[in-house]
Amino acid sequence: DADVTQTPRNRITKTGKRIMLECSQTKGHDRMYWYRQDPGLGLRLIYYSFDVKDINKGEISDGYSVSRQAQAKFSLSLESAIPNQTALYFCATSDWGGTNTGELFFGEGSRLTVL
Amino acid sequence: GNSVTQMEGPVTLSEEAFLTINCTYTATGYPSLFWYVQYPGEGLQLLLKATKADDKGSNKGFEATYRKETTSFHLEKGSVQVSDSAVYFCALSVGNAGNMLTFGGGTRLMVKP
Numbered sequence: 001d002a003d004v005t006q007t008p009r010n011r012i013t014k015t016g017k018r019i020m021l022e023c024s025q026t027k028g029h030d031r032m033y034w035y036r037q038d039p040g041l042g043l044r045l046i047y048y049s050f051d052v053k054d055i056n057k058g059e060i061s062d063g064y065s066v067s068r069q070a071q072a073k074f075s076l077s078l079e080s081a082i083p084n085q086t087a088l089y090f091c092a093t094s095d096w097g098g099t100n101t102g103e104l105f106f107g108e109g110s111r112l113t114v115l
Numbered sequence: 116g117n118s119v120t121q122m123e124g125p126v127t128l129s130e131e132a133f134l135t136i137n138c139t140y141t142a143t144g145y146p147s148l149f150w151y152v153q154y155p156g157e158g159l160q161l162l163l164k165a166t167k168a169d170d171k172g173s174n175k176g177f178e179a180t181y182r183k184e185t186t187s188f189h190l191e192k193g194s195v196q197v198s199d200s201a202v203y204f205c206a207l208s209v210g211n212a213g214n215m216l217t218f219g220g221g222t223r224l225m226v227k228p
Contacts, residue, residue, distance in 0.1 A: 004158070040123075040220045040221070041220055042119075042204060042218035042219050042220045042221050043159070043204070043216075043218040044218075045215070045216075048215070090158055090159070092158075092159075103161045103164075104159070104161070104216065105160075106158030106159045106160065107158050108156070108157055108158050109157075109158055
């Protein structure tokens with residue numbers, strides 16, 4: 001089984017619908033992230049959390065919200081989906097070992113299409 | 116602010132050809148530099164990293180040298196294989212930002228037999 005699991009892997013929805021993407025991890029990491037990938041733009045950070053009681057906005061948080069239900073779970077919600085939120089979404093985790101290793105561990109991605 | 120610029124793809128090579136993917140950066144402070152690889156249908160995974168000037172990161176035959184004077188971290192491989200076909204991302208993180216990475220736009224590599 002994958003260490004970082006995202007559900008659903010693919011979702012097609014309509015404008016205005018509420019969507020939740022879920023992420024769970026078995027790596028025991030404190031830090032979790034949601035990124036969005038668009039062609040030619042690389043990955044952009046939406047939200048991140050350094051522990052269960054910590055939520056932080058990334059560079060493109062507008063239109064999104066998150067919930068850190070437990071150390072192992074981090075959910076991303078689109079309250080009212082719009083077509084320009086069509087993208088590939090990645091959850092990632094990392095540890096903090098006292099040095100800046102920069103290694104993130106990614107899930108396999110959730111492809112969202114908003115019609 | 117911090118930013119990473121990569122050469123646009125796709126880069127198409129024949130098997131056993133030499134690969135260079137250019138990456139330059141701007142950063143406030145002294146960044147650590149990374150290359151991530153994304154194989155088809157998968158998430159990104161760390162390929163190599165360098166944490167200070169003149170360091171060389173290497174893995175799976177790929178290499179990149181942290182050049183502070185040219186603010187570059189170009190990825191190279193002497194002889195590519197079909198299995199190297201993927202999207203490659205250059206990234207940086209700065210100081211006490213921990214694992215907060217800034218990614219480049221990605222470069223798709225296609226290797227033909």
